[in-house]
Amino acid sequence: MLLRTALTLAITAAAAHPALARDILVADQTQFKAAVKAAKAGDSILLADGEWRDFQAVLSGEGRTDKPITLTAQTKGKVVLTGQSNLRLSGRHLVVSGLIFRDGFSPTSEVISFRRDSRSFAQDSRITEVVIDGYSKTDRRAEDMWVALYGTGNRVDHSHFEGKTNAGVTLAVIRRAGQPLDNRHRIDHNYFGPRPPLGSNGGETIRIGTSEESLSASNTIVERNIFDRTSGEVEIVSVKSGGNILRENLVLSSQGAFVLRHGNGNRVERNIFFGNNVPDSGGVRIINRDQTVRDNYFEGLAGKDLKSAISVMNGVPNSVINRYHQVSGAVIEHNSIVGSARITFAAGADAERSAPPIDSRFSHNLIAGANGSDPFRVDGDIAGIALAGNVEAKVAKPLLTSGVEQRDVALVRAPNGLLYPTDPTLANVGAPRDLVPVKREEAGVSWYRSAAAEAAFGAGRTIPLTAAASLAEAVTTSRPGDTLALASGAYDVLAPIAIRHRLTIAGQKGANPILRLATGGLARVEAGGGLKLERVEIDARAARTDAVLVAIGADVAPNYSIAMHGVTVRGPGAKARIDGITMAPGTFADAIDITGSRFTDLAGAVVLGTAEQTPKGWYPVERLTIADSHFTRVGMVADLLRKGSDESTFGPWFAMTESQVTDSGADDASLRLSGVQHTAITGNDFTRSAPVTLIHSVGTPDTRITKNRFIATPEPRIEELAYKGPVRAKLSDNIVEARP
Template identity: 70%
Template sequence: MAQIRAVLTVAILASAAHPALARDMLVSDQAQFKSAVTKAQPGDAIILADGEWRDFQMVFTGTGTAEKPIALTAQTKGKVLLTGQSNLRIGGRHLLVSGLVFKNGASPTREVISFRRDSKTLATDSRVTEVVIDGFSKTDRRAEDIWVALYGTGNRVDHSHFGGKTNAGVTLAVIRRAGDPLDNRHRIDHNYFGPRPPLGSNGGETIRIGTSEESLSDSHTIVERNIFDRTSGEVEIVSVKSGGNIVRENLVLEAQGAFVLRHGNGNLIERNIFLGKGVPDTGGVRVINRDQVVRDNYFEGLAGTSFKSAVSVMNGVPNSVTNRYHQVANARIEGNSIIDSARITLAAGADAERSAAPTGSKFERNLIVGAKGQDPFRAEGEIGGIAFAGNVEARVAKPLLTAGIEQREIKLERAANGLLYPTDPAFAAVGAPRDLKPVTREEVGAGWYRGDAREAAFGTGSTVSLAAGASLAEAVAEAKAGDTLALATGTYDIAAPLTVQRRLTIASAKDAQPVLRVASRLARIAGGGGLRLANLAIDASAAPGDGALVAVEAGVAPNYSIAFDGVAVRGPGKGRIDGIAMAPGTFADDVTITNSDFAAMGVVVAATGEQEPKGWYPMERLTIGGSRFAGVAMVADLLRKGSDESTFGPWFAMTGSSVANSGAGGASLRISGAQHTDIAQNSFAKSDGIVVIHSVGAPETRIASNAFAATPAPRIEELMWKGPPRGRLIGNVVEARP
């Protein structure tokens, strides 16, 4: 018996000493993969053969060890593509996933990568590294999913690439549910979070740690040395909804929104670098709840205000329920540099409900240089509960705050790390530390992946000349992204709507005068394309029935663009056909109308398809300039419903335009729920008036220097605000109807 034990001992030791005994199992179809999972032992690697794996819903389970995890990887990193309706569920302990790419599809479920097999089998001490999820979005932006859902404890997501999410749902979420472990201790590091365009609703966070239900317990998750590049889904880039988390040494580039300590206590935000480059709504850190520490961060070029300020400290709700706003108490905001930034907002959001001012908090040793030499400080309520000490601000004429903030002349120079610091050594102890090391693009993401080039912009492709009478439908079908179809003088008959699947310009050739004669509709935008029309005429006088000349179909992938420049449109009569209409679930980055004429038609921009109360809206920006509208039902009817405050837009601007003999339902222009409205230097004659409806937040509305002849004065309505209508009405001239 002793001899047998000795032999077994030697065998075990030999096995431990020779990790080469671990197996590499190359699999080339889904059946082989499932079989390999059942056989895998600690140290084994399941290797997916290079190629496309379509409609593959992977379940990867097992129990490895810290020294010998069970691995799932690609035969060649970046050459295993998960497409169509694919996803991955991980359940067990010490599992390692690497080298996979999710692209050209979307998960059939609510998660792309889930750190659990099911509600009972979570992942523990497991890792996803060098994985790519690129544009793997559901086509209806309202259809919600999470790209990476972190359950369990001790898991890590690192050196991965996540970009191009356009539908609802968090890019990466730490899921904390009652009954599951809540002390998560996850690590999220060295990832590249690439561009995420505005969602046009709440639910577009890049990272969320927890939810309000379990927010008063600690997660202890670390988010460090990631890059957030134009991650502008909504106002919360990183939404912290739990306690005890650390968010440090991340680089935030031109990202609209802020890191938000939304729920939970005792979080640390330190040594992060925010570079806004003046992009609207770029922000820094928003503070809510107790015992939050915001220190040693660097903020530069941030243009956001209010909730999206470089630093905002919110007012709370007295005796707040879990999912509202707890009072700020014992916050420490210290050693930060806030440079060339528009706003620092204190007691942000103060109103009849949010009446609990910050208390027991400190704002110390911060360096402040406002944008354009202005004082960035704003107080929206009582700030006596914030103590100021040792701060230095670049001298301004009329500072809001003087106690604890010294006004000085400050000269800045860029250091070797690319950041600005005062040249005067007397300020060495103020502001962000000089040893900050911005994380580089080479340090993050999958080193072998950089993603596809962005789709070509209007006018950047080839120019294709078309003679009068040529088939415009064939030319559109054959065009590539960015191409321009240049039309000669003559008439081009459009018997059926043109299908536009990429960014395309249809324009007149030099000195030509083409006319598009539309039998029913002009075009339908499909597949996330975009259409620019320039210097041509559209004759829709014979178009029958209702509908729109340019229709964006349901299921079109966001984010498209439409532009009319130098276009003359004649419809069959007011109320018969609209100009541009968007189906629910679609979203435009921008719709632009310049130097154009519209006559005898319905609503030129019909943007009321989103009727859900969550705050959805159809486009981020609608811009109208130098255009003329005669006998139209409305210039635009733009709607954003709901009371959620998590969006940037819509933005609406109309300047230098004229409206005559127009209107329907009491308005020739109706803007409802926009966050930014600027209507200036326009003329309205014999028309219904302007109606601007405020629904949420603190919308900015300016109606200035317009002339209203035989047209009612502009009207602003408030749906939520209990005070007098807000907005600036400046220099308008109203001539009463005779």
């Protein structure tokens, strides 16, 4: 009642004295709407501390440069928008600050939108000190954007964005015909925190425009932001317009690169990339006309090909708007590329991408490859790239000699944390000495740090159980990170047990616990769950057809992990087809790890990952690892599918080492991998089994099948769906024997 009275008095006073700015404290959505309707230039609307659930807020109004209309929290960090909430802005000179979006997801395609509807945009407005943390739709295929910038002259700064796991750009500049295209937005001093791989195209952190309007200029500035483990897909920042500036940003341990995908005349300057040797960590990829990449620092980037520290692409002759325009007039100068795996020229050259870079310059760059190697790779004609004044730390057999001087280069770390040559004659080569990395306290908000990540496997309590205890009840009462330590004996599992947090079920040291399944189902991993099994035996001989040992539920929010270490599984054989681990569409595993385990008489697949059938490139698991394990009379060791031909993802990764497969195989394969990007099958024995089958459908797959024995088993079959050329795989030191 007091708040309602205060609101009425504040609105009345503001109407009587329009020149006076007022702070209007509101306690519910009805009061908020009334306050917005009455707000004048200079007024501040304060949301009362607490949780605002299912709050679809609209802030409209006409402020002034010196007197904006402000929406803020009564206390910064103590106003949380939850459930199905979002925010839309329209008008001029609006400022929003101090809010948190958490524990829910937007009911629409945008969490924060700089427009109210298709005709009402925000201009000269600002989002500052706002947090969006894990506010993701539960089905990763359901797309939305966390921040959608429409209009002109808007700013997003000093905000915190972390944990997006569903499809859609974290922050996008939207440019469409009939809407303002000369945007002049500013995106600065934000913290873009960890974004795990999406497992499909559409996981960019920032995108500026789309291909349709890419030949016009947006003139957006992205500066002094931190990109920390932003690994949603291969494009961390996707530039699809012209005239943009990306400068003085700090990129940390992130897979992917800044990609000048469409549009001309962009500048990438004074950015700092620390890859920390994370796989697929990249720098800048260059496409189109008149791009400038200068004064940047790249260290410890492990990416290759299109994810190199510097990648200059081949184009498509007479390219349509959404393919690859030829590189022309690129200037790449005064960059330092140290401890990095690749610099690739004419990247992606093939029968379609046959237009080489022209009228371009690569000059005064400092190069020191990882572990003393030569990082240069050339995939096509580079006569159109003039090389001059570059210095490379001496290698035994340099690929490029003209315009790249080989020298002994000693590097020392300067006070700014970057490596520079000690030789004073190299002062004009490489990145400038006055670079200043963005500090964590400069980016994001000072009053917010995300909640600690869910407890890792084994990080919680250890709870001993005997066979007399109910395993299902113990799981229900457990907490994240706990370990249920089982004594010897049989534990009857009458129905699949729901796993809702990260949990370990392990045999006590020296014990022999047996999980005896009534129907064949052991566990169902639900939202927030993850399961590790250690030193247990699973008796599934009573299983019914179509049972699943560990099923991933359709509503599981990514990303989860499954591990089986020292696990023995006995199935019913041919009388009932059951699978081991199955993944529902829309779910995504960071990792599935099977080590030191045995599987016998499973008529299905031990790992079944074929539920994603859309051609966009969705796949169910980033890394599937099998080591030192035995598979006898199983339908397939793994059946993993990634459809489509999009090149915007990192995985899947598959590795199988030192394992034995005997009398196994269904559907003409004992192991089937389709669309997998990285495959390593090494040191295994396949006996009296169907062949290993691999289908290459996308990108430049890295396939290595080495030091295996195929006994009374056909040699591996590899198929290229689109690539016209010899099979892209390394097969070496394998032994194929006719009989055991």
